Amino acid sequence: MMKKYLLFGAATTMMTLIFSSCSHDSEGTYLSQVELNYRTSFVNTFGQPASDQDWGFGTSTANARMTRALQPSYTFPSDADASKFLADVPSGVQKLIQNAASVNNYIDETWQGELNIWGEWDGSKTSGGTLYIKGNCDFSNRKFYVAPNTEIYLVEGATLTLNNDNAGNLQENCNFYMAANSKIVTTGELKLNKGLHIFNHGTIEANKLSTNNHSWLVNGGVVRVTTKISVENELSVVENNGIIVAADMNTAGSGKIENNDSVRITGTTFVNSNSNTWVNNGHHHTGNFIYNAASDEVINNCRLTVDEDFNINLGDNPGNGNFKMDAGSGVVTKNFNGGGNWGKNYSTGWSQFNGGPFYVYMGENSVFKVTGTCMMNATKADYGFYGPSTGGYAVLDAKEIVKGAENQGYEVTYGGNLYVYTESHFGNGYSGTYPYIDFKGNAAIFAPSFEDGKPAITIQPSRCCMGFAGSNASPADPSDPTDPSDPTDPSAPSDPSADPADPTSAADVRIIAEDLSASEASDFDFNDVVFDVTFTSNTTATITLQAAGGTLPLYVDGKEVHELFGVATNVMINTYKDESKEGDYKLITKDPVSFDISGIDRSQNGRDIVIQVKKGDTLYTLTANAGEPAAKIAVKPTFVWCDEFEAIESRYPKFKDWVQNKDVIWY
Numbered sequence: 314m315m316k317k318y319l320l321f322g323a324a325t326t327m328m329t330l331i332f333s334s335c336s337h338d339s340e341g342t343y344l345s346q347v348e349l350n351y352r353t354s355f356v357n358t359f360g361q362p363a364s365d366q367d368w369g370f371g372t373s374t375a376n377a378r379m380t381r382a383l384q385p386s387y388t389f390p391s392d393a394d395a396s397k398f399l400a401d402v403p404s405g406v407q408k409l410i411q412n413a414a415s416v417n418n419y420i421d422e423t424w425q426g427e428l429n430i431w432g433e434w435d436g437s438k439t440s441g442g443t444l445y446i447k448g449n450c451d452f453s454n455r456k457f458y459v460a461p462n463t464e465i466y467l468v469e470g471a472t473l474t475l476n477n478d479n480a481g482n483l484q485e486n487c488n489f490y491m492a493a494n495s496k497i498v499t500t501g502e503l504k505l506n507k508g509l510h511i512f513n514h515g516t517i518e519a520n521k522l523s524t525n526n527h528s529w530l531v532n533g534g535v536v537r538v539t540t541k542i543s544v545e546n547e548l549s550v551v552e553n554n555g556i557i558v559a560a561d562m563n564t565a566g567s568g569k570i571e572n573n574d575s576v577r578i579t580g581t582t583f584v585n586s587n588s589n590t591w592v593n594n595g596h597h598h599t600g601n602f603i604y605n606a607a608s609d610e611v612i613n614n615c616r617l618t619v620d621e622d623f624n625i626n627l628g629d630n631p632g633n634g635n636f637k638m639d640a641g642s643g644v645v646t647k648n649f650n651g652g653g654n655w656g657k658n659y660s661t662g663w664s665q666f667n668g669g670p671f672y673v674y675m676g677e678n679s680v681f682k683v684t685g686t687c688m689m690n691a692t693k694a695d696y697g698f699y700g701p702s703t704g705g706y707a708v709l710d711a712k713e714i715v716k717g718a719e720n721q722g723y724e725v726t727y728g729g730n731l732y733v734y735t736e737s738h739f740g741n742g743y744s745g746t747y748p749y750i751d752f753k754g755n756a757a758i759f760a761p762s763f764e765d766g767k768p769a770i771t772i773q774p775s776r777c778c779m780g781f782a783g784s785n786a787s788p789a790d791p792s793d794p795t796d797p798s799d800p801t802d803p804s805a806p807s808d809p810s811a812d813p814a815d816p817t818s819a820a821d822v823r824i825i826a827e828d829l830s831a832s833e834a835s836d837f838d839f840n841d842v843v844f845d846v847t848f849t850s851n852t853t854a855t856i857t858l859q860a861a862g863g864t865l866p867l868y869v870d871g872k873e874v875h876e877l878f879g880v881a882t883n884v885m886i887n888t889y890k891d892e893s894k895e896g897d898y899k900l901i902t903k904d905p906v907s908f909d910i911s912g913i914d915r916s917q918n919g920r921d922i923v924i925q926v927k928k929g930d931t932l933y934t935l936t937a938n939a940g941e942p943a944a945k946i947a948v949k950p951t952f953v954w955c956d957e958f959e960a961i962e963s964r965y966p967k968f969k970d971w972v973q974n975k976d977v978i979w980y
Contacts, residue, residue, distance in 0.1 A: 722747020
């Protein structure tokens with residue numbers, strides 16, 4: 314974006330010497346004054362980048378995994394070591410020419426007939442050895458059998474197609490390591506059972522997927538399931554560090570689910586056991602959310618979006634069954650049914666309740682937003698919504714709050730530091746000696762017949778929380794999530810086709826960039842261009858422009874982004890709507906724009922896609938060299954870019970730490 318310049322004097326001279334002495338040979342010895350000014354400002358703002366900081370363009374995109382604030386008792390498995398994800402078959406490994414008991418070979422598309430690695434006894438167990446898979450290996454019409462305790466490597470570009478029998482009979486204690494751009498595909502059910510582990514950095518496509526009996530799916534790529542993901546019992550695990558898309562997700566028994574990035578469930582997410590662990594450290598977006606057991610480890614550390622119904626009924630188990638929300642987290646749902654008097658036929662089956670206890674424990678600056686009807690029917694004392702016991706407040710923000718029974722006390726308890734804000738709330742009366750609304754701690758209701766106006770608390774929107782604009786917020790504040798001028802209201806359940814963070818697009822990487830005009834901390838928003846990259850081969854990709862917050866001519870692969878959006882250069886697109894703003898710039902919303910490119914190297918993860926900005930008569934190329942200030946950064950496709958005039962450190966306070974240490978989890 315076009316912003317003011319600063320003259321750096323002696324500081325600029327010193328930084329010129331520093332950058333001239335350490336710049337990469339590919340850049341030449343000297344940098345232009347424009348580049349030096351940008352880099353000086355970058356270092357003044359964020360510090361000197363770590364020497365190994367690759368800006369997300371390395372083997373893995375900039376880390377989106379949240380620090381776990383509310384810890385479950387179960388320790389989820391880590392991803393496999395990077396050395397397990399192979400670009401090709403190791404040197405010296407021979408092609409398999411016939412079936413055998415145990416192997417250290419590879420197969421490719423030339424393999425004929427059925428595969429049968431039946432295993433041999435090594436003194437303690439039966440094992441099939443090590444099998445490498447490359448190319449397109451189609452077993453949709455033939456047998457694929459690999460013995461228990463076998464290591465299977467899908468190298469980059471490999472595809473393993475399995476029929477229902479094959480996918481349903483993978484053997485126990487095998488480990489599958491799926492490299493980038495590899496695939497496992499089945500039209501049946503992919504069953505993980507008896508200690509089978511899949512570590513996915515590619516893509517899994519299945520009609521159904523289930524884990525059972527100490528089996529794991531550790532996903533760092535994309536998983537697309539047509540029907541249901543079932544995480545059943547005996548410590549079966551789904552650990553998601555990538556993108557998961559499915560119709561339904563069900564966890565039962567002692568099944569464990571942790572999401573650190575993006576899950577999109579178009580139907581119902583069902584938590585249905587006292588022994589479940591369900592932890593969301595990223596964005597879990599679901600059609601419905603049903604929680605009807607008494608687990609103490611259902612934890613939302615970041616953002617949960619529910620398009621229709623959030624239903625909770627945990628049974629009379631004081632202190633145990635509850636839904637936890639960490640500080641700064643958010644839930645947004647159309648309807649909330651707390652305790653019962655609801656019945657509906659969901660994709661997972663008919664659900665019916667007629668009241669029952671529930672707890673929702675909320676951390677400081679967390680928001681639970683209900684855009685439709687919030688129904689309370691807790692039935693007994695103490696059950697309901699609680700804010701933190703110390704520190705700041707949490708907010709229950711609902712359009713209307715109704716009680717679930719006419720002549721029952723204890724419809725809900727509001728406790729701790731909790732503000733309840735609603736347009737309409739049922740009155741507080743008594744059934745016998747029992748009040749309908751029981752207040753504990755500092756809880757207060759802001760609604761007609763209760764407190765006037767809005768609570769004096771403003772919670773800024775973030776990746777994890779939709780925010781709340783209280784009585785102390787300016788009506789024109791861009792952070793106000795209820796501002797009607799913003800058509801992308803983050804408090805509203807989003808349409809998957811329009812949600813920029815929706816994982817159904819399954820782009821490989823999102824690139825955010827600065828146009829070299831930033832000169833002070835508040836200027837660094839990295840939204841001058843935002844685009845997604847979806848690789849269509851090892852040398853081609855589709856570029857989808859998402860936003861353009863700059864007002865200089867800016868080119869991606871030689872194409873000027875404002876022209877592609879059909880606007881003038883002084884127009885900022887999709888970085889916050891303010892169509893009334895005139896003068897040097899104007900901000901509007903537009904649909905994303907896509908085009909295809911070629912001549913790139915997929916292994917570069919988008920680093921070699923040329924981005925240039927025109928300042929005066931000169932074109933400058935935006936770079937991202939390891940250890941040097943970057944003008945472009947690779948992030949997950951679910952990254953939520955900054956609004957205009959919003960410094961990246963305001964939305965992502967750990968960004969500065971990440972610049973100096975790439976292992977920091979910053980968004």
